[in-house]
Amino acid sequence: MKSVPVKVEHEGRWVPTTMGIGEDRIRIAAPLDCEITYKSVVDLEEKKNQVTITAGTDKDLVYRIASVEKVLSVLKKFIITQASAYRLNAFFMSPAIRGGVLIQDARWEKGAIAVMKTGIWFVGQETQVCIPLADVAGIELTSREIQEKNLDVVKIDHLIENEVVTSFVLCPMTTLQVLYNFLKEATQDSDVSEELDPLTGQVAMLVYSGMDSSAIENMLKLSHKDLETVYDRLLGTGLAEVLYIRKEVQLTAKGVRYISNAMKSSSN
Amino acid sequence: MGRILIVDDTMFMRTLLKNILFSGGHDIVGEAADGAEAVARYQELRPDLVTMDIVMPKVNGIEALKAIKAADPAAKVIMCTAVGQEQMVKLAVKSGARGYIVKPFQAPKVLEEVKNVLNA
Numbered sequence: 001m002k003s004v005p006v007k008v009e010h011e012g013r014w015v016p017t018t019m020g021i022g023e024d025r026i027r028i029a030a031p032l033d034c035e036i037t038y039k040s041v042v043d044l045e046e047k048k049n050q051v052t053i054t055a056g057t058d059k060d061l062v063y064r065i066a067s068v069e070k071v072l073s074v075l076k077k078f079i080i081t082q083a084s085a086y087r088l089n090a091f092f093m094s095p096a097i098r099g100g101v102l103i104q105d106a107r108w109e110k111g112a113i114a115v116m117k118t119g120i121w122f123v124g125q126e127t128q129v130c131i132p133l134a135d136v137a138g139i140e141l142t143s144r145e146i147q148e149k150n151l152d153v154v155k156i157d158h159l160i161e162n163e164v165v166t167s168f169v170l171c172p173m174t175t176l177q178v179l180y181n182f183l184k185e186a187t188q189d190s191d192v193s194e195e196l197d198p199l200t201g202q203v204a205m206l207v208y209s210g211m212d213s214s215a216i217e218n219m220l221k222l223s224h225k226d227l228e229t230v231y232d233r234l235l236g237t238g239l240a241e242v243l244y245i246r247k248e249v250q251l252t253a254k255g256v257r258y259i260s261n262a263m264k265s266s267s268n
Numbered sequence: 269m270g271r272i273l274i275v276d277d278t279m280f281m282r283t284l285l286k287n288i289l290f291s292g293g294h295d296i297v298g299e300a301a302d303g304a305e306a307v308a309r310y311q312e313l314r315p316d317l318v319t320m321d322i323v324m325p326k327v328n329g330i331e332a333l334k335a336i337k338a339a340d341p342a343a344k345v346i347m348c349t350a351v352g353q354e355q356m357v358k359l360a361v362k363s364g365a366r367g368y369i370v371k372p373f374q375a376p377k378v379l380e381e382v383k384n385v386l387n388a
Binding site for chain 1: 280283284287288291357358367368369370371372373374375376377378380381
């Protein structure tokens with residue numbers, strides 16, 4: 001078992017220790033002093049140089065481990081290929097579209113997909129991609145032309161740091177249908193049941209494209225108040241959230257005096 | 269920064285693209301609402317780049333792309349497709365498109381793609 005330096009979260013603090021990575025388990029030294037078999041892992045989450053492992057034997061135990069990318073990459077690969085999860089062999093392409101722009105050198109990669117409690121993991125020879133279920137913006141069973149043939153694929157739209165990314169999964173139809181149904185069910189809370197009026201739809205589209213309030217007001221010839229009303233509709237339906245509140249101000253007498261004085265001195 | 273011709277049959281999408289490209293410092297030299305108008309405007313304006321919608325009345329984007337490339341083989345055209353029309357991309361590649369945007373799109377990525385094509 002190869003031992004590497006890591007930091008683990010212990011009693012709310014990050015503590016340096018060592019972790020042995022074996023073929024079927026990891027061993028974390030003091031203060032955790034524990035062993036985690038990969039097959040006991042029920043969830044794996046990733047955040048920058050940190051992974052959160054949830055292992056469940058009798059009850060779920062959560063371990064947070066921070067290390068360099070190379071170590072985490074080896075660890076993630078072992079976990080994803082052995083964890084207690086719905087797993088399938090598939091081809092995937094991620095990302096295929098980023099922010100609406102087709103990635104021209106995107107290619108299909110052969111690997112495994114593990115569907116865990118809070119996310120889907122793609123693991124190939126070169127790539128490890130995690131799509132948290134909370135970040136899935138759309139799932140569609142569709143077809144795509146691959147090597148001159150129209151093949152069924154699952155298309156997943158998801159957010160990566162506020163960027164909309166599209167990934168594709170390709171595998172036999174029966175497995176694809178299982179994956180699609182699972183994802184549909186796991187993300188059904190995000191399904192949109194509301195019908196938007198045309199103006200609210202246009203505003204939503206502009207927000208998606210990255211336009212700010214003043215650009216939207218100019219483009220759609222809306223007053224600040226009208227736009228606020230539309231924003232309220234989007235907020236009310238859960239389709240948007242407040243990013244920040246813009247202030248509108250007017251000058252006080254002191255401010256007016258300052259500007260007047262400034263104009264006098266600049267004209268002298 | 270480039271001189272750009274925007275081709276789309278909906279005014280909403282033209283305005284959106286115009287705003288995005290303008291915010292990136294580009295000069296919008298013209299707009300067209302269908303493929304035939306796009307070809308005419310291209311001949312007249314000779315822009316550095318064209319953003320071309322695919323599905324349009326009269327002459328569609330692919331046909332307009334072919335006509336523009338026939339007149340100017342060095343023309344730089346970025347195609348705009350709606351979600352689900354990615355299959356059209358292959359046809360656009362064969363016809364000489366340099367880049368592809370899928371609607372709906374996000375401003376930073378559109379500007380990045382435009383920059384890449386302009387600098388290519």
